[in-house]
Amino acid sequence: MAFALSSNPIRRMTARPGQVLAVTLIALFLAIFLIIPAGTVIYIAFTEKGTGALTAVNFIDFFNTDLFRRSFFNSVYVSAMSVVWATVIALPLAVLTTRFDFRGSLVIQTLGFVPLIMPPFVGAVAMQLLFGRNGTVNLLLNDWLGIRIPFMEGLNGVIFVQSLHYFPFILINLSTSLRNIDRSMEEAAQNLGSSGLRLFRRIVFPLAMPGYLAGASLVFVKVFDDLATPLLLNVKDMLAPQAYLRVTSVGLTDPMGYVISVILIVVSIFAMWLSAVAMRGKDYSTTQRGGGGLVRRKLGFGESVIAYGIVGLILLLVLSPHIGLLLLSFATVWSFSPLPDAVTVAHYSRVFGESSIYIKNTLIYASLAGLIDVVVGGAIAYLVLRTKIIGRRWLDWAATSALAIPGVVLGIGYLRTFYGVTLPDGTPLATLWIMVVLALAIRRLPYALRACYAALQQVSESLEEAAENLGATKQRTIRRIVLPLMTGGLLAGFVTSFSTAAVELSATLMLIQSNSDAPLAYGLYVFMQSPAGRGPGAALGVIAVVMVALCTLLSHYVIERRQKALGMAK
């Protein structure tokens, strides 16, 4: 970029002991809690059934099967289209709340984040009740106009739901990036006569590219590897559902499920590598840090009406599953009708007594997992972007592959690896709740990693060099310069990991050994297996969403306050 103030100096430095230690520790962590457990399960992909001999024939079978080829192309298509639609949803929200003096942007940022917190099962039921073939919208449309819109059918249905569900990845990373752009860039462009859309297209958006790409690549990979939504819509000819269906059937010792897992991992890493290539050779960092982000323009009256209108509409759309969930939690019977037959608070009183332990467990598990993710993710990002130490990219790729490993594979892997290891009193290691935390941390590490990566890409190396020139040690530079400048990104990473870990189920279900160790998602699962449990399940879902949203709001509040503290003289 021509306007970037720092060039990319070639640094030839030997690895320091501290860096070697960091790489070793992270590599050990990933090996013990990700690669070995997942490997004990996935190696089946390379063996012949029955004899167990090593073979590649399973991969040939994969490409010879129509169903798998079709699934592969469907998955790629759906993921790409979901990125497009998620961008359409996220871009206006991110720009309006960071670039303009917009009342309630804190609330909007939080609400815009809530869709990511879709509790298992109940979220699905709520979506069907609103947008399904006989959901509220279609029943009303059918009454008034005699038509139905297939929101929730086929691949387009998957794209619809996935964009609603995962656009926050783009929103949160893009907003953080936009906040980190130095206003002097914008002012310089304005002085040269650029304004409006051109300013946004040529200056602001390119500078926010690290955040956008971090979000977009996450959306792509997450949609590619997600199995819950296609299964909820009964779309089975996609890769992730195919892997899941095969891995979890009783009595099937079929290698194809694991073959698909391997292919999911390869494609995920390839997509991440591609997004890294797209960024190569460009410098997105800015040196000046006094301005505290972009200038916030005031909106005129007409502009305000349009802006609030757009934001309102988008929020209504993306929050509709949660509105449905709220209705469901108060509903007595809701069947083939636009709204529930009657309302009751009985479901809440039913879950009230037992939910406190679930809430406590969820908060502990998710915050510990988020914390581990930010520490490990931040360290990997630093090693990749700031050092030349050997094996740093492998750390990145290994961590990213966690996205593509189905939760149940990781769960079984943990049982296999850690169940035989016992504590002195005979309890197996795998039954300790800390294993749930580690499994959650591994599953959510890629989210935090991408956020840390984007944050660090926006910090100019010349700031660190300046600090070192002034005599600061490496550690001191990291502590006093790098970390403070990355705070926004680290928090974004923490929030993403925390809130998605709070509603994770698939790996948890394998590892939970007693009700007193169970998180909310498990409690939900236990309720959602019977008709009478639907209401209480929804009530627990609402509690989960509110709880995570409050934590998110809190961290946004911290970010906002920091921005102000950084010198926006208002």
Add this chain to the structure above:
Amino acid sequence: MLKTIAAAMLMSAAVFTVAYAQDGGKVTVITSFSKDVTDPFKAGFEAANPGFTLDVQNKSTSAGVKFVDETKVNNQVDLFWASAPDAFENLKGRNLLAKFTPSVTGLPEKVGSYPVNDPQGYYFGFAASGYGIMSNDRYLEANNLPQPREWGDLLKAEYHDHIAIAAPSRSGTTHLTIETILQGEGWAKGWATLTGIGGNLQQVTERSFGVPDAVNSGQTGIGIVIDFFAFSAQASGFPVSFSYPSVTTVVPANVGIITNAPNQKGAEAFVNYLLSEKGQAVLLEPAIRRLPINPALYAKAPEGFPNPFEDPRFQSMITFDSDISKKRTDVVDTLFDQLITFQLDNLRGATKAIHEADKALAANDQADARVLIAEARQLISAMPVTADEAASDETRAAFTGGEQKTARQAELEQKWAAFASEKYAAAKAKAEQALDLID
């Protein structure tokens, strides 16, 4: 931030100590049953056996079997408690169940025509369940549909796109339904019924509860389910109905003690409690509504509750041959997936074309068209394997990985899928040709 973390750490340490401070009488059970089922049993068991506490670990049946298998080196589980008999067969086959003779006596040997207990005493039926057709009354009324009562009804054109079923490869109970139809009607005719219903399906769900869920919420009108899903939905106020078709069977839901149970005494006490009159009475609670295997309890059952020991419908139900079923389980499930689940769009398209041609034919009968439609029907019900081939050693070896080199599962799947998509395309072409003739 740091403070929060410190607080979280402290809190978690507290949780940790509480979890391990229980007294010695903990009975651990893995179950696929929902909280609505397990809570009343837990309360009843603990009241009847003071000193014991029941620790319920909820997992789906398949995850539960995998869990028990993976953790056998250091087993911490006392009991396995679930519906599908095939899961227990699976556990028994891997030597994960322990033999036991319950102290409760005087219970019937058979329910319908199915033996209540495992003949070798590895697992025990505690409740009976039949399979049938559940429907949403509001949905049927809005779409002007009569309530379907027989499997054959579901092949009719009027039910096109209104039916849901769980994939038998995913749901042990649905697998038994499919196997019952195949045994009751014979291989060829049974598959003709299944592919006929398949052509009318709106969705194939991946878990058993997905079907009653979709019917309850009115997303679909008709579901093929196990009876208690419908009864407990009715008890919760949902506008649903249920009927047993004449070709069906009742099978028991089971409980078994795991090998090397850490609390063998507690496990035995729980099995005895489930079979006792007190335990059996819990089955009649509104949120559970399963058929007890103690005939005496039906005196207390609500009005209209079916009694498999007296109701003549249940006596005429077919005898279920579990040996045949066991031999071809994988083949039947895979055939269903490859011919129906993963070919749903093609199958539905062909079936719709046949329905349309049929309708035109009824208004304007033409011999040529009639022949074409019959041929199209035959193409849809064509099977890539015969009953003997399905149970043959070569086919089974493809799924289990035998000593000798056979076709791999993936190859068979691709062959069957290609067979189905070709036949469905041909059937669609014939039906469209017939429609052209009539017009």
